[in-house]
Amino acid sequence: MAPDTFMDLIGVWLAAVLSLCVFSFLFRDNILYRLTEAVFVGGSVGIGIVLTFWNGFYPKLVVPFQKFIAAVAQQPAQRWVWAAYMLLSLCLGVLFLSRFSRKQAWLSRFPMAYLIGLGTGMGIPLGIQTFIFEQTKATLIPLVVFQGELVQWAQINWIATLGNTSLVVGVLCVLYYFFFSFKKTDLFSRATSRLGVAYLMLGFGASFGYTVMARISLLTGRIDFLKEDWILGSLRYFGW
């Protein structure tokens, strides 16, 4: 984003100064950070309004209805069903506004129930398919892995074998850890739960470590922006 025009130059300076204001929060809360926060939050609310209108309301409701009314006589039955459905949604949506009245606020339960029903109904089968089935399928692996075609002691790939076994043991132990309604007081249960916790901790540590690189990349990118685009870019803009 090295600046080419005057507006770009102002933009880059603004971006750089605002970035520094955000960084200043790391030292302590201060007035500059509060200012940036106010601008950021306010701006994102504005952007939310704009996106809701131009990406949702206008193309999905206004434009189709204009087209629908323009040729209202020749519309097929399906389009009428569509129009009725959209009008119904509109009415449901309007019920949200009942929140402004103390007496009729309960009417807003209808649209909420509708949205929650949509979300959960959609989520149930998808959850089974993409989470339970996919993960179960991925865990269906043989405990013994052979290097070649031959089935012999000497041909066992020990690393893969041990790895697969530990994977299976881990999945079972962690699943066991998540049992809530059984009393787990005997030795076996406690050992299994402990092992489950061990797997969880190893996994979390690994996830944490794995993310470090990506986050540092972001910071490097940001510092490069400050250095290259802001300072050097401004110098270049003024012909240095």
Add this chain to the structure above:
Amino acid sequence: MNVLATIDATWFDLDKLNVLVALVILSALILYFIYHARRGKALFVRRIPGLESVEEAIGRATELGKPMLYVSGIGGAGDVATIAAMNILGYVAEQVAHYDTDLLVPCIDPVVMTIEQELVKNSYTRAGRPENYKEDNVCYLTGEQFPYAMAVSGMMVREKPAANFFMGSFAAESLILAEAGAATGAIQIAGTSAEHQVPFFIVACDYTLIGEELFAASAYLSREPLLLGCLKGQDYAKLVIIVALLAGIALLTVDACLPSEFSQWFVQLFASAGG
């Protein structure tokens, strides 16, 4: 006959039969135990350390006379993790209502905000202290992830809540919230279903509910037999999955040793349509 075949093909996706079967088995198990529990037999539930500390956190906040902050994630109202978070919020609000401390609930989704306003208000009423409820405490901040994280960080630094709760579904902002909160010295209790974010909560918070524990929370806190029954049903569903896993792994291991490929049918049971 032919007609039947076409109807089948257009009105029911046979490739998804496995999902339907699993859905029926699992929900039957859960529903069975829920209705079983209605008869009112006392049910056991194991200790969940994160939840036991909820009362401790509330106690400390009231002792210090400082507010509490409850973040219910960035999911929408249709997200089951958000619903689980709302259940915990109901419990927390009822506990808090007795004291003069504020419960701040900044929201990222207007629908969630509407529900939570109602929820907190009803909890206060149930606790007999409707006058303590302030509508502005449950508020909408903005609909976007990072501005929201920034605003909540600012809130934590300025209002200095004594206890922070982060429950629900989270993305990258988890650590921003948790670390900014840790810097203020608050007791922090987190719980999320997003497995990628659990590590960040674990390192930055005092107690963390891992994955499914978030869903078990409402049963654990309320001890309502219906919900405990549901928990029992969930456990049996898990048992079914474990048995299926064991069977499949045994079959595949036999396969690898023979070597043959006869148990592929078992793996195919879990195949998703089109994939």
Add this chain to the structure above:
Amino acid sequence: MSARILAAIWRNYYRQIIYALLFGVILYASFYRGKITLRVSDMTLGVFNAVEAVPQQRARKIRTLEQELQTLRARQAGSTEVALVAAKLVRARHHSNGVILVSFDFAPDVSPELTPMAEAVVRHAFARGIRVVGIAAASAQGAPLAKTILENCAQNPRGLYPEQLSGTHYVYLGNRPDMFNTLMQMGKDMHATYETDYGGRALAGMPFMRGIKTFHDVDYLVVITGYVGVPETWMQIANTKYKAMIGMGMTAVSISGYMPYLQSKQITGLLPGLRGAAEYEIALGEPNVAVRRMVAQLFAHALVVFFIVVGNIEYLVRRRYGA
């Protein structure tokens, strides 16, 4: 006494100190000009050597075509087959140092990781006098970014090569919707697929494009992508169908899924994220952005490990001697 003060300062301001250190370390790394040695892995060498070999390969190709033409002329002069081979030979001779096609298949969100890699490959080609055809097959949002990368390489030679001109040394074609069909058509006729370059100049009149018609006129393909699925499409079309040689660069996160292609020799090399880019720059003998960013990574990772160790020592000492 002073130790106690220091300890108190550390206890109260450890966050600020750690943050300042991290900021400083990364800032320092961005100015770092010292030498670092990286062992260039085989995955990276697979791409590097393939680009390095392009001129020889082109020479070999010209020789083969010449021989083919001679034998064909002797046997059946005047047939369409002779004309076809002759046209191929003309195209092959047009860019006697060879041509590589670089596909910039990434959007700005992963640009910090992939841009250095793309730049290293393009610079390498320019330094060896190899012509470059740039496209953005998978991403319309990435199209302007790719143009910037190419222009940046062409205009800042850093003494490696003279300034390169668009339309003479390289051409940038941009993005066309529907990746799969675009690639399928490109295998038959790039002129018909793209018609114009990114700046709107007609390909038909461009001398540069006289030498390039299909994937066969390109000696090596480099696909740089952050999308899962894009490599499969390239493999399917360019490699399986048109038998082109492919090298790849990917983000570190998505790399592990594509190692099998390397083992099955469907791709000659695979650049793993920022690290691949850094290794490539080292192989090229011109350490640049990627090396700098890799240095930053190294420093930052060392800092994380260092503070974990410090934290543990602090904890052990405290437990031993009380608070």
Add this chain to the structure above:
Amino acid sequence: MRAKLPMLICMVTGALLLLQFFVPHPFVQDTLLEWISNSAMIVGVFALAIGLASLLHMHGNKIKRRLPGWGFSVITLVTAAFVATIGLLKPAWGPTVAREQYVQCEPDLHGSIRTTRVVRVVHTLFGFDPQSSTTNVLIGAAIMPVRANRTPLYSWYFTYVHSALVSTTFCLLAFYMLTAAYRAMRIKSWEAALLMVAAVIVIIGQVPADQFVPLGHINGVSTFEWLKQLIMDYPNSAAKRSIIIGVALGGLATGIKILTGIERPYLGGGD
């Protein structure tokens, strides 16, 4: 009525959406699903209105009562209004920047949409030209009019303020990871020790550390890289997988409770 009817709505919509998953009919899978998503969007628009009202209420209160920080409330509201205005305006009215822009053009004669360069922008900074909401661009060899999507000022704000702030906020994570690791990865308990060991191995394995400190090699890669891969492949996948299965089951149970009306979040704990 106040409790039963919402429950009925929730159950019916939920059941319908659950069933549509199994129906491959093109009407259901394409048309109906699109209708439903549009309908949810329309309902959501009004929810946003409630959210905005809450926002106005909260900040308005602060401003009215001159509570500490009321000035920032003013700034928040003003910025929101400003950005919404420039974003909702038709492009013709916005002040603009004379520069190259890349936009999606409307379909050309062949019906394909392509991204092409805007070579000339009609408006200038603070210019006003209600006649043309289009700008001239070069497509192929011909100059054609193209509709710009947003006012240039809005795009400018989006790039230089919003996106810049998003990236900066995002990269705060780099700092926070460091302090979190310092504070939490201590061998206070065996769980914490395991967490720390795994993290340290992966952190070292991610970078070519072996080129500076001799760490040995296994199977052609450095020891830590090899260990890292091992941890990522086995314990990490095992932990992730079972968490995902558990969460999915918890979600399923919650979903079933909602669809059967045992749990009624939309009532907000009331009747």
